[in-house]
Amino acid sequence: MLSNKRSMLINGNFISGLVLAALGSYIFTQALNWDYMTIEGPGPGFFPYWYGLAMVFLSLLLVASAILEARTSENPKTVNWSEVGRALSAWLLFSLSVFLMKYLGFLIVLSALTWFVIKFMYQQNQKIAITTAIGISVGFYFIFAYALQLNFPVGPLGL
Amino acid sequence: MEILSGLFNGFSIALQPLNLLWCFAGVFLGTVVGIMPGLGPAATIAMLLPLTFGMPPTSGLIMLAGIYYGAKYGGSTTAILLNVPGESASVVTCLDGYQMARNGRAGAALGIAAISSFVAGTVGVLGLMLLAPPLAKIALSFSSPEYFALMILGLAMVVLLAGDSMIKALLAMLFGLWIASMGIDLFTDASRFTFGSAELLDGIDFVVVAIGIFALGEVFANMEMQGGASLLPVPKGMRELLPTMAELKACRFAFFNGSVVGFIIGVLPGAGSTIASFISYGLEKAVSKHPEKFGTGVPEGVAAPEGANNSETGGALVPLLTLGIPGSGTTAILLAAFVLWGLRPGPLMIQDNPELFWGLVASMYVGNVMLLILNLPLIPLFAQILKLREYILYPIIFGISIVGIYTSSSSFFDCWMLSLFGLLGYLMRRLDYPTAPLILGLVLGDSMERALRQSLMMSQGDLSILYHRPIAATLLFISLLLVCLPLFRNFNQWRIRAIEDNG
């Protein structure tokens, strides 16, 4: 377990380092398009110029140390993708809910999301899933919409 | 003597039954909006403004101020229980508060937050009462170079917030700086990193990032495994619900630190309560005997930032009442209220309206006691939420996050950003990047850039303006010390090891 996490970290450092280096160079090149100095003082490009450069420098340092560590540690193992998969699907589900909220309204989407999480991601029985889904939405309605008079995204049926 | 008679007069106003009622209404509403993410004191005060229009200004002010400082009490609740910062100022409370809850000390964390808020809130009022006029002058002597130095001091805190890898902490901070610079440049109207999107012209709201990274990122990470592993130990019985004597003792310095740092930073209209809580957290960690335990759930890590963001309200009222300068959105609305009541905040306001000033001060003493009495019994009630199974808790956090974001801006775009930052928060956890430095960079980046550029505009490009002024120089020197701190520690450890090896 530990070595598993460790090897993934090294991999992760390598990849995230590269991604951040790319972001840093993007920031830096963008900064070159804006004035670095104006007659009145530093321009809009001044700040991104420096933190972009710092980002490139630090992320390359991270990549280098990841390579060094990968050399010294013996055969790296793979990531536990099923765990990552579960987390990413939870995120996808959340994003899908945000998308659907515009059309179906907040309460319906929240019930559906709750139901899906309980039924499929935690594999509880249908009764728990449905009662909780409805319970949470009713609770949200009473606390936020009724008692506090906040407005949610509203779908058909005015919910 | 003048102060005593003023205070006596103030209490005779604040203790009138009707004013007591307004005070209670204010602190109660404040607690509610503080607990609920998405409802802020600013919007609430704005909503109640027409109501207070017909009231005597003193009563109106007692109630509106009650909402303002009451909200700071409530903000810690969701931060500790769900890792959802209820107000931007409670972001720092998430760091140790949520970890305490995970260790089964949710009740203790909430108790410490309430007690620290009470102590610091009271100190803040004391400061407002005793020091308001002289401090107002100091607030004005804080110009752009001083703000720049203050922001640098804040950014130097990153060395205290870093986990195992300093490189990763710095990278997270730089990422925060990048997000902070999105939107229209304040000076030259260039739009930066907006990717052609009109919604990004105003930048990304801080709360969206904070809730995404802290709350959603944590939930996604916890959902990696199905059940079991991450069930929170639920506090049972009164003893586990309240802080122990040992925990309170550990917070002694934090109460003091939070109160003082919060008040001083509150007086500066260009800083704000999030910066106050970051700096007092950093200070607490810097002087601590066990800095390595910060972030794993130490009571001082809750007491210091909670104290700071409460005494900040007392401080923030100083420039508002004596100069008519608001330092935040909430105080700006209070200023609008003053104008509507026909009062003109300025150097003479306290002299011209003693009953208003002293009535407010006295009501804040009363209000802080009310808040403590109101909040302590709520702790066992709120701690019950941790009894929920995780598959029920997580959808609730999803719902609260969306409500928190959507109701404050009515924008689907912000919800999309929330989702994106949730993913980022998860990836950062998975890849072992500390999240606090990102928030730090985001909070400070904008103000730091502005202060730097404004200073250089003032001096026509001469850099010496940044360190030739005494306050700025002192702050920069402290920052330098702070950055060198880990080097000293490493050196010390290396020295000890070397001695041991030789022995």
Next chain:
Amino acid sequence: MSRSKIRFYPYVLNVVVILFTILLFCDHGFSADFYPNRSVRLLVPFSPGGGVDALARIMAPRLLELTGVVWVVDNRGGAGGNIAAETVARAAPDGYTVLMGFNTILTVNPGLYKLNYSVENDLLPVSMLAHAQYILVVHPSVPATSLKDFIALAKSKPGQLNYASAGIGTAVHLAAELFKSRAGIDMVHLAYKGGGPAAAAVLAGEAQVIFASVASSVAQIKQGKLKGLATTGSQRSKVMPELPTVAESGYPGFDVGSWYALFLPAKTPSPILHKLQTAAHKVVAFDDVQLAMSRQGLEVDVSNAQRLRDKIKSETKVWTELIKSADIKLQ
């Protein structure tokens, strides 16, 4: 399983049809005779706090009295107010979405932003509500007691005086730019995030000059913390009548201020427009609305829709030209 599905569908279809009918009915089924019969959304183009918001909130309960329905104040800040204006421009023209317009949104933003709607074609002016003017204010250390002195001073030290503003494209910024170009002087612009920090900068002497609202600077001027030199309207301010206007001091036609007006989506039927116009004229007559306005330094002004339209046209021209000549850009 499949059988139950087949039986299920017609039922669902029925529900959907009924729902749609209800929705259609809600949207278009009522004529102006019934207007208003549900709550009206009053969009405020800024986040809570500040003058526009306060005025809207004082007016809302009075509008309820006048129209019999609730007026919900809805703050939609962002993009210089364009988001709120665009929301109204695109809303159904049924009178239930009203914009609390602020002058810069309608007259400055068309020159400053690429708008996704047209002020002229998509918004229907209902009525002006109030207007106010600014005061040219300087730090007491500035050795000038009149506008003439000040301009002479600024001419002798080009680029050495700083003026503060609440941000690029705000009314205060443009007022100062217009003044610069009319007076032929050069001052450095220091932009702050909002009016509060900008005011603080002038009090502290970090910037020496600002065009401030009457309400926020009167106390400071009376107590000698700031010096007022001139007001910016076409007539002297009622609050500080001792100050001359910029226009009467040798710059005729200089008339800069803020104003508030109500707008509807362009295609709103005229019976609804008339109902709202009547309500707008009545609402400013209430004592508390007038008191709130005068304390904020606002003067009631219910000029009719045509004059409002002309005002927008002429001011838009001035600002658009200024934005071009001073090279102010946002996107």
